[in-house]
Amino acid sequence: MNWKHALTMVLVAPALALAQGKPTDPQIAHIVVTANQIDIDAGKLAKSRTKNKEVQAFAQQMITDHSAVNQQAGALAKKLGVKPEDNATSKSLKEGAAENTAKLNKLKDSQFDKAYVDHEVVYHEQVLGAIDKVLIPGAQNAELKGLIEKVRPAIQAHLDHAKHVQADLGKKK
Secondary structure, eight states, X not given: OOHHHHHHHXXXXXXXXXXXXXXXXXXXXHHHHHHHHHHHHXXXXXXXXXXXXXXXXXXXXXXXXXXXXXXXXXXXXXXXXXXXXXXXXXHHXXXXXXXXXXXXXXXXXXXXXXXXXXXXXXXXXXXXXXIIIIIHHHOOSHHHHHHHHHHHXXXXXXXXXHHHHHHHHHHTO
């Protein structure tokens, strides 16, 4: 199995897990926080490893934007008295992140950059799919649903940015 297929399977698994059962609001809150934390951690790893200014800038944007969303999600959960609840999807996301980190740690320079950005493209596509098909339709609390709807355009912008970086990296072979 090649790494792209493995990556796709790691990222599709959470979406499939979500589709199999409607998550509760506490589970949705945990999925949101987990997905954001994964991108923060990946951004920190990329920022510490890459020498490419474009990849560094993208990684910093992931750290900044996803940290802000997690702060908003944490504040909302506290306000609503909702304790984010671990679930199969958040666990699957964490497992996928650990596998991706292990793979990235074996790479250097342009191979690292390409693998990181390729992962970001696929990851943001999967997150958008989960937002549209599960998280927004499944959220019962209007404020939680509103937060997810509010951050969706930023996730789309991240995907667009990642695709742009991916294309630029492809030109530098």
